[in-house]
Amino acid sequence: EDQVTQSPEALRLQEGESSSLNCSYTVSGLRGLFWYRQDPGKGPEFLFTLYSAGEEKEKERLKATLTKKESFLHITAPKPEDSATYLCAVQVNDHAGNMLTFGGGTRLMVKP
Amino acid sequence: KAGVTQTPRYLIKTRGQQVTLSCSPISGHRSVSWYQQTPGQGLQFLFEYFSETQRNKGNFPGRFSGRQFSNSRSEMNVSTLELGDSALYLCASSGQGSTGELFFGEGSRLTVL
Numbered sequence: 001e002d003q004v005t006q007s008p009e010a011l012r013l014q015e016g017e018s019s020s021l022n023c024s025y026t027v028s029g030l031r032g033l034f035w036y037r038q039d040p041g042k043g044p045e046f047l048f049t050l051y052s053a054g055e056e057k058e059k060e061r062l063k064a065t066l067t068k069k070e071s072f073l074h075i076t077a078p079k080p081e082d083s084a085t086y087l088c089a090v091q092v093n094d095h096a097g098n099m100l101t102f103g104g105g106t107r108l109m110v111k112p
Numbered sequence: 113k114a115g116v117t118q119t120p121r122y123l124i125k126t127r128g129q130q131v132t133l134s135c136s137p138i139s140g141h142r143s144v145s146w147y148q149q150t151p152g153q154g155l156q157f158l159f160e161y162f163s164e165t166q167r168n169k170g171n172f173p174g175r176f177s178g179r180q181f182s183n184s185r186s187e188m189n190v191s192t193l194e195l196g197d198s199a200l201y202l203c204a205s206s207g208q209g210s211t212g213e214l215f216f217g218e219g220s221r222l223t224v225l
Contacts (some may be wrong), residue, residue, distance in 0.1 A: 031190025034213045043116070043202050044155075087155065091212040098143050098206045098214060101169040102155040 002027045004103035006088050012109045016077045021106045023088030024070040033071050034100065035064050036087040044087055078110045114139065116217035118203050124223045130191040133220045137205030142185040143167075145214060146178060149200040155163050158201075161186055190222075198224045 003026045013019055024031065032051050036044035046055040050066040057064045061082065063074045073086055085107045089100040117136040125131050137144050145168075146158040157170040161180035178188040184205075191196055200221050202213035 007132075014187055034212050036214075041218070043204070043218050046213050046215070048214060055153070089155075089212070095168055097160050097162060097167040098204075098212055099144055099160055099170075100145075100212055101157065102147075104154045 002090060002092055002101045004088055004090055004101055006086075006103035006106050008106060009104065009108070010107045012111065013075075013078055015079055015110055015112050018074070018076045018078070020075070021086055021108070022070060023073070023103055025090050025103075026069075027092045027101075029092050029093035031093050032091040033066055034089045034091070035071070035073055035088065038085045038087055038105070041059040042076075044096075047086075058091060075108070078108075080110045080112050083108055083110045116203055116205050116215055118201075118217035118220050120220060121218065122221050122223075124225060126225050127193055127195060129193050130189060131193060131222060132187055132189045133201055133203075133222075135186045135188075135205075135217060137186070137203075138207070138215055141205035141207050141215070142184050144180055144184060145204045145205065145206070146188050147202045148172075149202055149219070150198075155202070158188065162217030179186040193224045195224050196221060205217070214221050 007022045035047040038044040053068045062088040085105045087105045088103040118140045143162045144155045145160040150156045160168040180186045200219040202219045204216045
């Protein structure tokens with residue numbers, strides 16, 4: 001069974017304090033790993049797709065990396081507007097289409 | 113370009129009733145997926161439709177069903193509601209290919225009393 005585990009469940013940072021969120025996965029065959037951001041009362045918003053170990057993607061203060069067993073979302077000098085729940089998801093080779101298995105998320109709070 | 117629209121946004125039902133939720137995808141998107149989000153289980157995949165055909169199905173009982181129309185709009189139905197069906201139901205659409213890049217609506221929040 002495909003499993004995605006995110007840690008920590010919650011993270012409090014001061015503005016400017018860099019940190020990393022972890023997503024570990026156990027799947028039969030990885031087709032892609034995704035990061036989404038979800039604000040309260042909203043649906044998740046796509047951030048990144050990673051396909052193979054060693055790949056990195058960047059967007060503003062966020063950088064996502066991928067290894068064969070886990071992915072990290074690095075947040076550099078975060079701002080209060082980065083506060084949200086960050087979700088990791090995997091897409092596997094066994095399933096055609098857009099079926100994703102999500103982790104439980106990391107709730108990030110950035111204080112000014 | 114309009115985003116994914118879900119209706120209704122909020123609804124309250126009682127146990128044993130049934131409910132139908134609607135989703136209008138982004139124009140041109142042919143794939144529509146449904147997810148259930150709860151505090152305890154997180155986001156769980158329900159099903160995906162592509163060109164009016166169910167392409168994938170998650171591990172939910174048969175009380176949960178869906179369909180897609182020729183204009184790509186989708187509905188999901190839950191029959192014989194249980195307290196545990198209280199959740200945020202999210203619809204997501206996707207464009208060409210199976211990239212996994214999903215565009216989510218704001219969800220329909222269902223409360224079962």
